[in-house]
Amino acid sequence: MKRTGSVTLRVGLLILILLAGCRAPRALAPDIQATIDAAIAATNTAQASAQATPDAAPGTQATIDAAVAATNAVQASAQATPDAAPDTQATGYAAVAATGTAQANVQVTVDAAVEATSVAAPTPTPSAEHVTMTEEELAALIDQAVAEADAATQEYSAATAEATADDAITQEELEMMQSYAVLAEDAIAYADELISLYYDLYAELAVEMIDVLVAIEEDLATLAETAAAMNAMLEEVDAILEQGLELADETIDQLEDAARAAAGYAAEAHAQTLAWMEKCQAGLENRVARALAVQPNNIAADPKDALQSAFLYVDAVRQAVSGNNVSKAELANIAQLGANANASLAAQGGPQLQQLSGTIKGITEQLARGNVAQATAGLGALEASLGSIPAKPSLPKPPRPSRP
Numbered sequence: 434m435k436r437t438g439s440v441t442l443r444v445g446l447l448i449l450i451l452l453a454g455c456r457a458p459r460a461l462a463p464d465i466q467a468t469i470d471a472a473i474a475a476t477n478t479a480q481a482s483a484q485a486t487p488d489a490a491p492g493t494q495a496t497i498d499a500a501v502a503a504t505n506a507v508q509a510s511a512q513a514t515p516d517a518a519p520d521t522q523a524t525g526y527a528a529v530a531a532t533g534t535a536q537a538n539v540q541v542t543v544d545a546a547v548e549a550t551s552v553a554a555p556t557p558t559p560s561a562e563h564v565t566m567t568e569e570e571l572a573a574l575i576d577q578a579v580a581e582a583d584a585a586t587q588e589y590s591a592a593t594a595e596a597t598a599d600d601a602i603t604q605e606e607l608e609m610m611q612s613y614a615v616l617a618e619d620a621i622a623y624a625d626e627l628i629s630l631y632y633d634l635y636a637e638l639a640v641e642m643i644d645v646l647v648a649i650e651e652d653l654a655t656l657a658e659t660a661a662a663m664n665a666m667l668e669e670v671d672a673i674l675e676q677g678l679e680l681a682d683e684t685i686d687q688l689e690d691a692a693r694a695a696a697g698y699a700a701e702a703h704a705q706t707l708a709w710m711e712k713c714q715a716g717l718e719n720r721v722a723r724a725l726a727v728q729p730n731n732i733a734a735d736p737k738d739a740l741q742s743a744f745l746y747v748d749a750v751r752q753a754v755s756g757n758n759v760s761k762a763e764l765a766n767i768a769q770l771g772a773n774a775n776a777s778l779a780a781q782g783g784p785q786l787q788q789l790s791g792t793i794k795g796i797t798e799q800l801a802r803g804n805v806a807q808a809t810a811g812l813g814a815l816e817a818s819l820g821s822i823p824a825k826p827s828l829p830k831p832p833r834p835s836r837p
Contacts, residue, residue: 568635568803572713575631578624579649579706585620586656586699589613589663593692597685604674611667617695618660625653635803637760641716645709652702659695666691717802724768724801725794733777739786742777743793743819746770750796750812754805764800771797789818 566574592613596606628650636643666688673680733739749770753763771793778786792815799808 567807568631568639569714569717571627571631571634571803572710575624575627576706576710578620578627579653579703582617582620582624582653582656583699583703585613585617586660586695589617590692590696593688597689600682600685602670602674602680602685602688607667607670607674611664611671614660614663614667617699618657618664621653621657621660625650625657628653634758634805637758638764638803639713639716639720640761642709642713645705645712649702649705649709652698652705656695656698656702659691659698663688663691663695720764721798721801724764724797727765727768727772729772729776730769731773731777733773733781736781736786739774739777739781740819742770743774743786743789743815746774746793747812747816747819750800750808753800754809754812757805759800759803759805767800768797785818789815792818 589610592606592610596602596610602610628646631646632643666684670680670684670688673684731742733742746767749763749767753759753767759767775790775793778789792811796808796811796815799805799811
């Protein structure tokens with residue numbers, strides 16, 4: 434982008450000098466010609482920059498378009514001014530021709546860059562941000578990754594069928610097939626990494642979701658093996674074409690069979706992921722409803738015990754979230770302690786304690802949804818609120834009457 438800005442500055446100087454040249458005496462024409470030569474060189478530099486950096490190409494194109502318009506204006510001004518030097522008008526024509534050529538060259542480069550970018554895009558990898566996702570968000574990301582793997586595989590299969598329709602493959606067709614094959618392989622690997630992360634975070638909480646996810650993982654493993662085989666075959670084809678040899682019918686048949694098989698595996702994996710997503714959503718809502726429906730089994734008899742009940746809940750949550758995941762047994766225990774704390778605070782606490790009931794329910798719900806980060810944030814607020822509320826002393830028990 435810095436190189437494009439430099440080109441803009443040079444073209445701007447060119448316009449100013451050309452405008453001045455239209456009103457200047459003949460003696461200035463050689464300098465103007467030298468300036469235009471420099472501008473043409475700068476335009477060529479912009480073209481090279483566009484070739485090296487596809488993202489910079491659109492900006493370079495806009496700069497050259499502006500240069501064409503400005504040079505045309507200089508040309509018209511030179512024609513309208515009788516005193517303009519003949520060399521200046523010739524220079525204007527030369528600038529138009531040179532800039533137009535550069536414009537055409539850059540446009541070709543831009544079109545090629547756009548096509549290349551649309552074919553292959555970098556695939557992200559799981560990061561620390563994924564660890565803070567809720568179960569629902571991570572499941573949606575898995576579904577998206579599998580969908581992208583399916584789409585890329587279907588594109589590869591279609592490109593292979595089109596390329597082999599005439600029983601021959603050109604170098605351009607091979608490059609397109611390779612682009613889709615690499616994109617599919619990357620998307621498959623990304624989906625597999627996300628599934629592994631889901632196991633680490635939610636396998637002990639969403640036990641009922643794991644069986645279907647295992648089946649999806651098996652489909653992806655088969656698809657990954659097929660994709661690797663496809664890439665290996667494409668490398669062999671590339672070597673054959675580089676030697677100027679024709680492909681054997683057997684090789685073309687193998688490419689077509691592998692492409693069709695990969696498309697079938699990808700479609701099956703995607704269909705299973707969609708079914709898993711529906712099951713995951715329903716299971717998640719049921720888990721939340723069960724956690725919030727737990728009834729208290731131990732209600733405090735005085736304010737001090739009510740506070741103690743709340744702190745027991747805090748300790749249980751703190752221990753559960755220490756590893757960034759929560760087990761099904763831990764959630765059941767937290768739900769019970771939360772129900773006890775809420776009932777105790779409602780029975781024994783004043784307004785300050787009673788208003789914490791919503792906070793406790795919110796933490797329990799977030800844990801049931803697999804949202805450890807949100808639950809941890811709520812836990813900090815709950816601890817701060819409990820720490821600022823002094824426990825009311827229990828009323829002293831009346832003394833036992835002495836025996837006569």
